[in-house]
Amino acid sequence: MTTADARKPNPPSKVPRTERGRKTLRKLLDAAAIEFGERGFHEASITGITRRAGTALGSFYTYFDSKDEIFRALVDDMSGKVREAAKDALREERPALEAERAALVSFLRFAREHKEIYRIIDECEFVDPESFRQHYQTTASRIHERLTEGARRGELREDLGEAHAWAIMGMNVFLGLRYAVWSDEAGLEDIADLASSILREGIARKP
Amino acid sequence: MTTADARKPNPPSKVPRTERGRKTLRKLLDAAAIEFGERGFHEASITGITRRAGTALGSFYTYFDSKDEIFRALVDDMSGKVREAAKDALREERPALEAERAALVSFLRFAREHKEIYRIIDECEFVDPESFRQHYQTTASRIHERLTEGARRGELREDLGEAHAWAIMGMNVFLGLRYAVWSDEAGLEDIADLASSILREGIARKP
Structure with a gap:
């Protein structure tokens, strides 16, 4: 039980109804x-979050009961943002391999x-x-749908099936770790070209 | 902790000198x-480890100073085991794509x-x-060497460069997570065939 449980009043609706509430939640x-x-996660604290947000502690408890709860909400939120970024990139009608490339570029940009x-x-x-x-x-399912x-x-x-989708996702995740998170040096378009060329033709030398 | 500390081998006094010592460490x-x-990591305890090992607490401190230290040693140990498993698979001389396939099979078997x-x-x-x-x-460097x-x-x-190695590693890691760790249903040879076919020819339809 966290301190949150002790101080929580009867839970109001946790979805903000006003523009101001939405801004606070954001x-x-x-x-x-x-x-x-x-x-x-272990070192993070609720007061650390409200201090960074510049909000009162009470605002936190308007929307969340505990550190666990805001962590879960955050994972959902980030998952959704990645999805949205890809959706924008995929809005345009494109050939399948170009769509995969566009989705990767949008993911790499987001990760950077x-x-x-x-x-x-990961935590x-x-x-x-x-x-x-x-x-x-969810991510693999979306890739799988595009492949189908x-x-x-x-x-x-x-x-092409679910396993191909997992292979592509793994490729994208590791390229993002190496070239979007660990280092800013490589051009993201170049990284996307390279991944795209693996999907287009593999890595064998052409006969 | 600095890089030097993390990579420092066990001090000589801590390397077991007898067969019995080696068995205890194992x-x-x-x-x-x-x-x-x-x-x-956070819930794990030294007494939990010695209980499972069936050794006295004193034996633990013969080889390790802390939970952190045995954790680091364990990561080194597992990293080394994965490497050894791949080395066995690669002992035989094979064409490059078959070597990648063999390395993946050995990794998937190890992960299962x-x-x-x-x-x-991950922790x-x-x-x-x-x-x-x-x-x-280290893993990416080994793949990169094989590609070269x-x-x-x-x-x-x-x-082919470092980024191709990262793409292949990501593919392998995620296929392992999905088909070796999360589920035992798929045949590992089938998963390896599928990854191999991506590397051989990509995913585009042949004209």
């Missing part, structure tokens, strides 16, 4: 991303601007294993 | 894999038998970030 989630990203996402998703494996699974299963659509349109191989 | 590391794998490896390496990102980096950088050798022999594209 500030808390953004502050939580920095706090958890920098200090890790939100380097804390890796620590947060989720320990803090909330179910959300961790959920995040990757690409095969239907005759652009991709017909035998 | 028991402690195997017990630590289970303890950290099941309970996570030591499912705790993912939790331990390392938080407990000992330097070892975490080290583990993946394959290109030199005229089997692989000549433009």
Whole structure:
């Protein structure tokens, strides 16, 4: 039981109804991303989050009961943002392989601007294993759907399945770790070209 | 902790000199894999490790000063075991793409038998970030060397670099998470065939 449980009044609706409430919630989630990203779940504190957000402690408890709860909300929030970033990139109709490339570029850009996402998703494996699974299963499903659509349109191989989606996701996640989070040196378009060329033709020398 | 500390080998006094000592150390590391794998770093305890190992607490302190120290030793140990498993698979001379396939099969087999490896390496990102980096950088370097050798022999594209190695490593790690750790259903040879076919020809439909 956290202190949160002791001080919590009857729970109001936790979804903000006013614009001001939405802004406060946004500030808390953004502050939580920095706090958890920098200090890790165990060292992070609720007062650390409200201090960074510039909100009163009471505002925190309007929306969350505990550190666990805002952590889970944050994982959801980040998962959603990655999805949104990809959706923007995929809005335009493109050939299947170009769509995969565009999705990767948008992910790499997002990861470079939100380097804390890796620590947060990775720590989720320990803090909330179910959300961790959920995040990757959802991501793989979206890739799988795109592959199926690409095969239907005759652009991709017909035998592509869930495992191909996991292979592509792994490629993207590790390229992001190395070239978006650990280092800013490489051009993200170059990294995306390179991943795209693996999907287009493999790595064997052409006969 | 500095890089130097993280990479420092056990001081000479701590390397077992007798066969019995080596067995005790092995028991402690195997017990630590289970303890950290099941309970996570924060919940794991030294007495939990010695209980599982069936050794006296004093034996623990013969080889390690702290929970942190055995955790770092364990990451080194697992990293080394993965490397050894791959080395066995690569002993035979094979064409480059078959070598990558063999390395993946050996990794998937290892991960299925030591499912705790993912939790331990992943938690390392938080407990000992330097070892975490080290583990993946070393793995990527080994893949990169094999790619370079394959290109030199005229089997692989000549433009393959570090980023290709990271892409392949990511593919392998995520296939392992999904099909070796989370589920035992898929045939590991099938998963390796599928990854191999991506490297051989990509995912586009043949014209």
